[in-house]
Amino acid sequence: MKICLISPHFPPMSYPCGASHFASMYAKNLADAGHEVTVLTSNTSSTENQESFKVKIIPGNWNLSHVLKVSKFLNSEGFDLFDIQFETYMYGAKGGVLLLPYLVKNKIHPILTMHSEALPKFGGRLWRMIQYTAFKKVIFYSKAFQQNALNRFPKRKEDFYQLGFPSNISKVHYSELQKFTQKIKAKEFSNSPVAIYFGHINNNRGIEDLLFVVKKLKETGKEFKLILMSQFTPDKNQYHRDLLSEIDSLGIKENIAFTDRVDDELVSLFFQSADFAILPFTDGASFKNGSLATAVIHSLPMITTLNEKTETELQNCSGIKFYPTGDRAKLEEVLMEFFKDRSLWTTYSKEIEKLGHIYSWNNYIEVRNKIYGVT
Template identity: 25%
Template sequence: MKPENTRVLVITGVFPPMPIAEGDHIARLSQGLADRGYSVDVLTSTQADGKSVKGCRVHPEIEHWNWASQGKVLRFAQDLKPDLIFIWFIGMAFEFHPMISLIPTRLKAALPGTQIVTQITAPVGVRPKDHPFLTRLNLKLSARALGGDHISYEYGTILRDSDRVIAMAKPHLERFAEHLPGLEDKSVIIPPPPLIPMSMPGEASRLKGREMLGVPADAPLFAYFGRLYVGKGLEYLIKGFAKVRAEVPDARLAIIGGAAPDYFKSGWSVDDLHAIAREEGIEDVISWTGEFPFDTDAGSLYLRAADYAVLPFSEGAALNNSSIAACAAHDLPVITTLGDRPEPEFIDGENVLLVQPKDADALAEGMLRTLRDAALAARLRAGSVDLTKKYFSWDATLDSTMNVFRDALATAAVRVPA
């Protein structure tokens, strides 16, 4: 089926201006699919701005994702009669409510001929235990009514009843497959491209970015890029940078991005980071950008200003991290962390420099090593260019997503008698 003859319904709990990378990503992806010829409708939360993207129809109609809104989702889909439903899933986007984890099965019952593709942006499912007893009881009764095996506590029937599943990194797909043997047979990996509009490369952009950050033109500048929340390892970065600063007094750090809501209810606050910076005596040499509009090149200009990127993820880096895509697309040497499930595409000392997570000393050593070893820095820059060419481009993302859609629709066509 050609794109111009294909109606796609996107279901997402997040969309701009909501401060979460997944919202920026699905907005640009929806617009890109519309630009490629698909008829795209987006059903999303009431906090979304329906005019924030062009080319697709945005319906900010769901106030809360729960059992009460399930009927509204189903009725919307039945009225639209899409050829394909694209569910953009991460638990926090849907308030961790288990309703969304059973929606593929409900949609298949309501629209038997419609294909369902689900992209899971990170291994963060729903959390029934965080909800009241009646919610958990409804989940148990609903799961029993839906029947069959392989109903996951975190992912419900998403893995089982989606016709295709898209993961964003191999370590993630391996974790999902633990819930459903054989999942790989209907799954693909599509890493995220940079989620920000790109500025022009060159010295003018570099100097403009430094002016925006208040950083001297000749100061060595390390940059963190991404929203700020628990799990990003920023407390270790600040402590590690204090050690770097002790040896390189003119070094500077930019923390590029605003604070995300505390989805995990951890009690974490960005104020904690400022307190650490004050305790370390480096508050005045850190530039904090705060949130910036997702549809401007401000984020790109900040990255043009940097000499090195430092992304200290607490659980280790993987291809799904859009922060890595953004930094690599700006040809920056990337210093990041090694997780329990290593990302096979990351080669230590070649396209990233890997250090242990949650270790300020290891981060400081990695930063100093990259700063002092010009050959290493050049090799890492070249590695960033190679990663970008292979994985981190919007054309590649759209091509891969369209291939998944075509495959799902072709399979459906074979099943339906002429």
């Protein structure tokens, strides 16, 4: 099948971007499954020569004239389908790309993959109507999001799919380095447990809540090391400087470490070295979260946030402990309970491992093939 993936964000990016990483991984896995794949992007830093798939760069800001150029390319290449990776901020909060189903030949099937519920800045809920009616298939990242769409368009039950995103980070297997990570986990160097935060270090990400509980647990003798794994540039970023000041004032400098931006292999090794992950998603844990997916494929117990969109499969996993977003007291309570019996952490890890099939690329491509109509 000849497939065009549309993603404005595509590697290399000047900042960490899960959507661009996903587009690259998805293109590679589709190509490995035997498809002829082209990624269409507006990122002029991208490289058109890829090992197993093509990249087409069409510079522009996704206004109507740019979308018309994109449609001209789609019509000229004989694609079987195009699949828009839609996150409104990637398109400059514009909705023009959603008009492509009306601009391409009927034989090219339009597919929409939703990366968030956010709508373009202008046009409001009119764009939601287009999302739900103009595309042959729509893929939602959460069951709650899918159900909201089905409530409005019940006749499209066969065309609306829910599929969580697989992990962008593969588990690496380097024997010597893994021996070292196992020693860290076995506490041969330090008896303090190691926790991982993996995500952007920005305001309103729950970072301050994590620092608060690190201090509170330290005061009770349940000390642990928190590694914040993300791009970290205090020389350029005021918020990052403020974090360092807060860490200093809380007296937890020895408990906090920043990795800055690291490559995928090191991310995997950090996860293999850690005892658990703390992921304070502001909108609750769900199949959308790439860092949660990474924790799952590394069988890492985790403490994360819960809301009405959190899938049942996650809620029922005993290896995941939940607290309400922003509730520091509850987070402290959950951690205190978590630390009561550290011998259970191995059991939690095995329970997390059972979720692995949800986040595997093999499973993802198998389901995608069915959605695309590949038998």
